[in-house]
Amino acid sequence: MKHSRRAFLEAGLALPVALSSPSIGAPAAATVTPSMESSFDPWVEIYPQNLRHNVDEIARRVSGRPILAVIKNNGYGAGVAQTAQILDSHSGIFGFAVVKFQEAVSLRRAGIRKPILLLGSFDEDNLSYGAQLGIIPMVYRPVGSILENIAAKRQEPVPLHVCIDTGIGRVGVPYRDAPALIRDLAGRKAVSIQGTMMTFTEDPDFDKEQLRRFNETCALLEEEGIALGKKHAASSFALFQHPDAFLDIVRPGMAIYGIYSENEFRHTNILDLRPAISLKARVIYAKKLRKGDSAGYNRAYMAKDDVWVATIPVGHADGWPRVAAKGAKVRINGDLYPVIASVSASHCIVEIGSEEKVKIGDSATFFDAQPGSRPEDVSESCGASVYDLTMHLNPLLPRRIL
Numbered sequence: 001m002k003h004s005r006r007a008f009l010e011a012g013l014a015l016p017v018a019l020s021s022p023s024i025g026a027p028a029a030a031t032v033t034p035s036m037e038s039s040f041d042p043w044v045e046i047y048p049q050n051l052r053h054n055v056d057e058i059a060r061r062v063s064g065r066p067i068l069a070v071i072k073n074n075g076y077g078a079g080v081a082q083t084a085q086i087l088d089s090h091s092g093i094f095g096f097a098v099v100k101f102q103e104a105v106s107l108r109r110a111g112i113r114k115p116i117l118l119l120g121s122f123d124e125d126n127l128s129y130g131a132q133l134g135i136i137p138m139v140y141r142p143v144g145s146i147l148e149n150i151a152a153k154r155q156e157p158v159p160l161h162v163c164i165d166t167g168i169g170r171v172g173v174p175y176r177d178a179p180a181l182i183r184d185l186a187g188r189k190a191v192s193i194q195g196t197m198m199t200f201t202e203d204p205d206f207d208k209e210q211l212r213r214f215n216e217t218c219a220l221l222e223e224e225g226i227a228l229g230k231k232h233a234a235s236s237f238a239l240f241q242h243p244d245a246f247l248d249i250v251r252p253g254m255a256i257y258g259i260y261s262e263n264e265f266r267h268t269n270i271l272d273l274r275p276a277i278s279l280k281a282r283v284i285y286a287k288k289l290r291k292g293d294s295a296g297y298n299r300a301y302m303a304k305d306d307v308w309v310a311t312i313p314v315g316h317a318d319g320w321p322r323v324a325a326k327g328a329k330v331r332i333n334g335d336l337y338p339v340i341a342s343v344s345a346s347h348c349i350v351e352i353g354s355e356e357k358v359k360i361g362d363s364a365t366f367f368d369a370q371p372g373s374r375p376e377d378v379s380e381s382c383g384a385s386v387y388d389l390t391m392h393l394n395p396l397l398p399r400r401i402l
């Protein structure tokens, strides 16, 4: 049957989805659901082998102590459920810690069976639902009577970890008030204290004083016969700096993702960490600027000579920090090119040089596991914190597990 143009238009009106397809006019388009993603969209890659390697390394460093993996803030950008699913079966992993209640629930819904510690805030409903799901709250306020109600309904004590503030001043019961709170909680049948914890300020000298306060408080209570469960304090920083703070379990985040929390730690031989996360995209445009041409808002870049530049669809809304324009480099076809002008919400521009070495569609790496483009390299080149590089990755970017 011959299709007239009129018949095609009528069919198109009845099938608006087909009309919006890039393959407009192709007969098969009516049956294929068009993708909402573009092959030019940036993506995040996750390297499970490196995640497992980093856990092995940490376990070696802490002489086999169990690891409570902090995977808050969407798994430091890698995806909270994705990280937990990769690590759940690892024998070194004791459990997972997150900040948002919603993340804790999402882990259970993703089939994670190991203990989940909720480091963040909660209301009474969260406590009750969390108890059903085996989500353990970190407690530092007098919530004993609420826990009594929940335990009564469930006919079993509510497990929790107590957080003591030894000087960070954020959350946690001040160490001077901790004995009274812990005595109150420990005295209730409704409560099962499974852990006691603190957080360092990461000021090396003051950390020693913090640990002294913590140990002294714990010793006082233990002498009274109060069981404090597993004691923990060590984040990634302490893995390098404070072996005396490894205690019963350790609680690193960034090191699990293979990134040195402080740039100087990579020059020690304490841990061999391998980045488990990368940010990539493809070049959407390459063009030659003439001498005197400008690029970026406020003409932040002025071409001193004729120069090739490439535009990549990654901006600060994707998690690539604005400060990257102050020295960060992007790897394309094996070479590193400086970010120039300014990073806008959805784009950045790199300077290629006098030759047309880059073309549309070439893949561009913002950070990955290779020397020169590790997160720490980006951090050193432009002053961005490695925490900002990964944790600010837009959760909508696709995560590809390799």
Ligand SMILES: Cc1ncc(COP(=O)(O)O)c(C=O)c1O
Pocket (backbone or CB within 6 Å): 070, 119, 199, 234, 235, 236, 237, 251, 252, 253, 254, 255, 261
């Ligand atoms: C309470 C607590 N413990 C452990 C960590 C893990 O820290 P890091 O990623 O530096 O290892 C964090 C993260 O900020 C935290 O808030």
